[in-house]
Amino acid sequence: AQKITQTQPGMFVQEKEAVTLDCTYDTSDPSYGLFWYKQPSSGEMIFLIYQGSYDQQNATEGRYSLNFQKARKSANLVISASQLGDSAMYFCAMRWGMTTDSWGKFQFGAGTQVVVTP
């Protein structure tokens, strides 16, 4: 069975510092995708970044990068130069297949609450 684990329930980070949010996963499917979402206090779910299991390079989107270590089954999110607006809950999610080219379910981790301090 697929499983996503986020071991850090919460963390404080100082403005302008980098922060790494941990995510490990478990799947026997060879084709899957890893996603990170941000949920600020408003409740909306904001997509941040995606990494496919066959992607050779780590994904980057602006200040977000994904440290993908396939052998270790980890997909950590790195936020560089934290800003006050980064304070939010962050969720790691995995999607896997119905077939090789089409995917079905998404499964989410428990989330990590990040508080950025001035």
Next chain:
Amino acid sequence: DVKVTQSSRYLVKRTGEKVFLECVQDMDHENMFWYRQDPGLGLRLIYFSYDVKMKEKGDIPEGYSVSREKKERFSLILESASTNQTSMYLCASSRQLKGEKLFFGSGTQLSVL
């Protein structure tokens, strides 16, 4: 702009009532999902639909059922609401192709008294 719309932002119901949560997407997505979100537990999948009238149970389907009669609409039904179903319910949709992300509705906070 893509949109997933949940019919109610807040809902208060009594124990034993039948509750319908409605979700509509305007993106012609094949896949639709219902999650519940509880503090410390993240988002847990209740049901998933990959086509009209097609559904699969998620991790916590007990006490819930779903209906998808049209591609754009996915309903979550609580046959007899209980207090332990008080939660935030999130609907989401996605294209079926690999790499496609989830689009979320704004959520329904359900309180069962």
